[in-house]
Structures are given as structure tokens and as C-alpha cells.
Amino acid sequence: MRYRFLNSEIIKKIQFYRERFPLKEQVIIPALHEIQNLYRDIPEGAVEELSDYLSVPLSDIEGIVSFYDMFRHRKNAKNHIRICRNLPCHLSGYKNLLDMIKEKTGANIGKNSPDKKWYIELVECIGSCGIAPAFLINDDLYDGSKIKSEEDLEKILSRYE
Template identity: 35%
Template sequence: MAREVKKAVDTALVDKIVAKHRTREGALLPVLREVQDSLGYLPQEALERVALGLGLSLSRVYGVATFYSLFYTRPKGRYMVRVCESAPCHVQGAQEVIDALIRELGVSFGETTPDGRFTLEKVSCLGVCGVAPAVMIEDRVYGNLTPESVVAVIQEYR
């Protein structure tokens, strides 16, 4: 049976980033951003190093890392699938599109497919309400979606 192998966090790298920002007022956000840019997400071990390095409690660091939607405490997939569920998309059938996506990917919001290919996320307005319901994959926006067409879009990324 396959076993998950956790990659060790490069704590020296995290310490270096902390040292670079330590003297700045409000260092936590830039530190978290840079650590995430380097590691791809914010693993628990990295958050512990950041807390230690900045002299903050782990709960404070964890609270900030989980509050902002730009931070990820779990590994992200190769493709971010962002689904709009604001009112204009909702009234145009976003829920059916969302249901189709969840069925097709086999994950819920905030989760990544086991093959590491897709992470599903819900967002508010993507700014393309005229073509609701809409989904964004990486930097490409798809509109006027139906449950069938959103599955076809996902197939393009498989």
C-alpha cells in the first residue's frame, strides 16, 4: 500500500526569510508571503519556525495564515479552480456548475485532488457577471457554463 511521504521543510530557508524581515514593523505578513512563495504553501513546521523567529505565539501566526485567502496551509494543486458563487452567478445556475465540479474532481472546497492536479476554491465575483456562471482556472476565465461544459473545461487540464 502506498504511503504518504512528507517532505521535510527547509527550516534554514524559513529562518533566513524571518531574519530578513524581523526588524520590520508588521513583519508577519511579508514573512508568510515569502515563505509561501518559496515552499508553495505554509506547512505547520514553517509556521512554527516563523512564530519562534518573530517571537509570536503559534496561534497568532496560524490565525493570520488561515484568515487571509491568499495563504494556503495545505499543498495547492497544479491548477487552482476558482468558482464564483456570488448572487449573479448563483441565479444563473452556479450551484449546478459547482455540483458538477465537485462530482468531477471528487473534492470539496479547499481540497486538492489526490493526484495533486486541482485545488477547488470558492470566490466572490470574478468580475465577469455578464457571462455568469463563471469559473477561473489559473488566470483563464470561463463563462456561460453549464454542468456539462464545466466538465469539458476540466478535461482540457487533465
């Protein structure tokens, strides 16, 4: 298998852990941390590559990634929602907005929705503090303060169905 995400730097680190842990299963979590440190999340292809490299079933690694909240798993969701969590957006109620988005999409921070339509990421300032709490769906910017009800949000989300 040709690796796209497990580059030589990551493989060197995995080897480092392999030499220290007797079981290859013990290497999965530190290896996932290394992957996430490099890519900011765990790309889907990286899970497959890690499974191949360690000769561990794919389902074992997927189980670990979905079990631990510390891992953000990007599984090529159709739509990527980025919500700003910096101070102006925080003070303007980004948390309520986030809760509503989580409920309506079924996705969670760093996790896809079960139907793989949505992926949510918390981000730093996106340069739109004037419309806090600001969020992006793919490349489209939205003013969260204009979302007063679930219906308002549903209207926006329906554009991406």
C-alpha cells in the same frame, strides 16, 4: 532553515502565542490562522516552515490543516479553479456548478484533489457577470451557464489533464 513564509511579523505573533500556551502543539492552530490571514490560504511551504520552527512533526500540522474546513490549503495543485459566488453568479446557480466540479475533480473548496491536479477556490466577482455563473480554470474564463451536463464539464476539464 531559511523561511520564506514565516516572516518576522508571523514569527512575532507565534512567539506571542508561545509565551501564553504551555505546549507548542497549542500554538499550531493560532499560527495557522495568522498564516492564512496573511496569505489568504496556507501555502505548502508554510506548513513545512511551521513544523521546523515549532519542532512539531510535519504530519501533525498537515493533519490539522486537512481536518479543519476553516483552513484552505494550497498544495501546488496543477490547476486552480476559481468560482465566483457573488449575487449574479449565485442566482445563476453557481452552487450546482460547484457541486458538479467538486464531484468531477475530487477537490473541495480550499483543498486539493487527492491527485493534486485540482484546487478549488470561491472568489468574489471576477468581472464577468454577463456569463454568470462564471469561473476560471487557471487563466481561462468559462461561462457556467453553458455547462448543461456532466459531459460538458468533462470536456472542459479534459483540456487540463
